[in-house]
Amino acid sequence: MNQEAGLTQLTPTPQARAALRWSLGHALPRTALKRAANEGDLHGRMFLATHSPDQAAIEPVLDELRAHAPFYRGRFAWVTADHAAARAVLSNPDAGARRVPVDRGSSLARLQVWAMQDAPLGPLTPPSLLVTEPPDHTRYRKLVSRVFSARAVEKLRGRTQQIATELLDQIDARSPVDLMATYCSLLPVTVIAEILGVPERDRDKVLRLGAAAAPSLDLGLSWTTFRHVESALREFDQWLGQHLEDLRRQPGDDLLSQLVAAQEDGVGLTDVELRSTAGLVLAAGFETTVNLLGNGVALLASNPEQRRLLTEHDDLWPNAVEEVLRVDPPVLLTGRVAMADTEVAGVPMRRGAVMVALLAGANRDPRVFPEPDTFDVTRHNARDHLSFSAGRHFCLGAALARMEGEVGLRTLFERYPEPRVENGAVRRSTRILRGYERLPVTLDP
Numbered sequence: 398m399n400q401e402a403g404l405t406q407l408t409p410t411p412q413a414r415a416a417l418r419w420s421l422g423h424a425l426p427r428t429a430l431k432r433a434a435n436e437g438d439l440h441g442r443m444f445l446a447t448h449s450p451d452q453a454a455i456e457p458v459l460d461e462l463r464a465h466a467p468f469y470r471g472r473f474a475w476v477t478a479d480h481a482a483a484r485a486v487l488s489n490p491d492a493g494a495r496r497v498p499v500d501r502g503s504s505l506a507r508l509q510v511w512a513m514q515d516a517p518l519g520p521l522t523p524p525s526l527l528v529t530e531p532p533d534h535t536r537y538r539k540l541v542s543r544v545f546s547a548r549a550v551e552k553l554r555g556r557t558q559q560i561a562t563e564l565l566d567q568i569d570a571r572s573p574v575d576l577m578a579t580y581c582s583l584l585p586v587t588v589i590a591e592i593l594g595v596p597e598r599d600r601d602k603v604l605r606l607g608a609a610a611a612p613s614l615d616l617g618l619s620w621t622t623f624r625h626v627e628s629a630l631r632e633f634d635q636w637l638g639q640h641l642e643d644l645r646r647q648p649g650d651d652l653l654s655q656l657v658a659a660q661e662d663g664v665g666l667t668d669v670e671l672r673s674t675a676g677l678v679l680a681a682g683f684e685t686t687v688n689l690l691g692n693g694v695a696l697l698a699s700n701p702e703q704r705r706l707l708t709e710h711d712d713l714w715p716n717a718v719e720e721v722l723r724v725d726p727p728v729l730l731t732g733r734v735a736m737a738d739t740e741v742a743g744v745p746m747r748r749g750a751v752m753v754a755l756l757a758g759a760n761r762d763p764r765v766f767p768e769p770d771t772f773d774v775t776r777h778n779a780r781d782h783l784s785f786s787a788g789r790h791f792c793l794g795a796a797l798a799r800m801e802g803e804v805g806l807r808t809l810f811e812r813y814p815e816p817r818v819e820n821g822a823v824r825r826s827t828r829i830l831r832g833y834e835r836l837p838v839t840l841d842p
Contacts, residue, residue, distance in 0.1 A: 427617035440471030450824030478758025572828025594651030634695030
């Protein structure tokens with residue numbers, strides 16, 4: 398029997414709740430957006446285009462959306478691929494990352510509350526930093542921001558360099574190798590695991606569960622994928638709870654040990670807040686950097702003239718990382734909701750209005766970036782991209798990702814200056830996180 402068709406026969410309460418979460422959060426939005434796309438709605442067409450991992454499928458829709466600057470009024474959201482409007486969305490104090498609650502007495506509200514009673518902790522469920530607002534957001538972020546400051550990250554550069562060198566030493570360069578599995582994933586997960594005190598024996602599990610849970614950011618998941626994601630989130634939360642308990646008994650000098658004991662104005666994190674914050678920091682600490690490294694390898698491998706510039710001008714590496722982030726960002730888009738009547742980029746937004754900022758589109762706005770489709774490591778304003786978002790939800794790990802991207806890419810290309818991407822490269826199937834699942838490369842042609 399088709400799994401989705403069989404949902405009506407589910408009777409146990411946990412399964413019924415899961416089915417309702419999937420219906421409200423994925424099946425119904427997917428159906429509505431597909432219908433809108435068939436009627437010409439550009440937001441719906443963008444949703445369909447993101448089903449393809451091929452970046453080329455997205456770009457024509459981004460161009461059409463940008464022509465409606467500052468916003469395209471879709472059936473379900475205000476959508477922008479305009480750089481100024483996207484920045485305005487992300488920086489507006491009245492634009493929040495959580496939904497405006499529906500009337501608590503309504504049938505829909507009661508269904509939502511019932512469905513979420515046993516939902517696993519994830520990046521889009523409170524009290525995650527991604528969906529909380531001040532004052533809670535301020536309190537959570539303050540507790541973890543010290544370890545991700547530019548000064549703290551710079552102290553990690555030497556160790557990151559050592560890890561990158563050791564990983565390359567283990568690769569047989571005489572035959573094609575999948576760099577995602579052997580290098581691009583292992584570098585950031587090793588760094589963040591050391592920061593957070595994750596034992597070496599558990600790092601493969603963290604990497605596996607992080608990859609399995611990555612579609613949790615997406616909209617319109619199939620029932621099978623949804624159940625797989627929720628299973629991974631539960632397993633990850635169970636492992637994290639045990640890891641935190643171990644740190645309570647034997648604390649170290651890592652960030653998670655500090656979080657367990659941390660207090661702000663005499664108040665510490667609750668158990669749920671601790672697991673949510675620690676889980677997000679751990680997963681976000683490597684997941685997007687994996688994409689940055691893989692996307693950078695692919696871009697530089699296919700642009701030999703840019704590689705030569707980096708060989709001749711070593712000081713261009715930091716800017717090269719910014720250009721990778723601009724051209725092929727690890728995160729495609731993000732959304733906000735008007736928490737009160739407000740105005741964004743000159744457009745009135747009523748309370749509850751959904752706004753979608755297409756980061757990949759804003760990064761190729763020709764009014765900001767001349768010849769936006771050209772990969773140019775000398776671009777003077779490459780750092781003006783929005784790949785790390787903006788405003789109060791600006792990526793907490795931006796400094797760490799930039800440093801790891803620079804060290805990881807420079808170390809690889811200094812040792813192997815002419816890598817060749819082979820047939821068989823596969824982009825990830827996720828809609829929001831954009832990168833490579835497999836990247837076979839001949840390092841030493």
